Amino acid sequence: MTRLARTADRVATGSQIAIRRVAARAAAWCARGRRDDLTGMKAVLGCWLRLALLALGGYLLWRLVRAVPNLMWFFTVGWLVASWRAGRKAPASSADTPAAPPADHTPEDVRTAILEWIWQRIGEAQGVHLRDLLAHAHAHGMFQDLDVAALRTHLERWQIPVRARVRVRGQGVTVGIHRDDLQLPATASPSDPSQEEQKTQLHPV
Template structure:
């Protein structure tokens, strides 16, 4: 691991977290524009006005950057500072980002446990399972996805799990390899037969 890998990973993680936080705040701000005292399109008019205000703000920012290209340096520096701070808080909250890192086999076992007899499991189900056991407090599905991908466990965009109405992000059993219990049984089966 190079000397710059850890700061680069912190910036990447922080940028992802800061982007999600910004998107969540903007989404919540737009959603607060809906009026409960009205019905139909009039109730959603406030949301549409807020979306229009966001689009106008982005357009004005784009025009400003086009007029003053050096402003991009300031915006980039501000985003780097935000990402650096968000990466620090994420690393402090996450025991999975310890220098040794999490045990991949323990994560595989947890995923297989959450999966049960099914061929796939949604990330929201895994997150609920984790939080029932007292882990991953404050994590979102996106945080869990980032950690799984960092461990080399593929997360698919559309996974259909039993009991779900629509496909969403999840993990498939075929990507995890054979279950440790099945692997033990197959390794001991030939020796008992001999």
């Protein structure tokens, strides 16, 4: 493959990744408008409002480009740069992506990798919503065949507690994982009895 062909392939691949990321983040942002403390149409009004704002933003952008066609050069260059960066091959263990266990992983390795990923997404918050976990995974090309219900089933199969109502500041209340239900990341030495006890508790059925 020539250098030009490799460049084109990287841009094309990165463009697909960038589109998925933008779509996943837009969907997650709209989904956060749902009010789980309400029912019926009132509960989803926030979602429809956010969707309308996205549509309005797209329309205004289109009108702006129609009025100033030269802006297309700016947007084109910006998209090419974003696609080039997205197409760069990143290590599978990147801190910004769900941890991928090695090929010879054990069930405990899988559960530990999932917990590490969840803790990364929780950060300093009280918890994380499953819809946001899934949007993050989709943005990185993982768990594409799962929806929120299927993700919950998988997490519960790995004995990771899921609550029907988790409040995250600025994101409302919906199904998610609360930090109080998780074991803290292990920091003790291998000879520490507390760590051995933690391993026993984390071992899946």
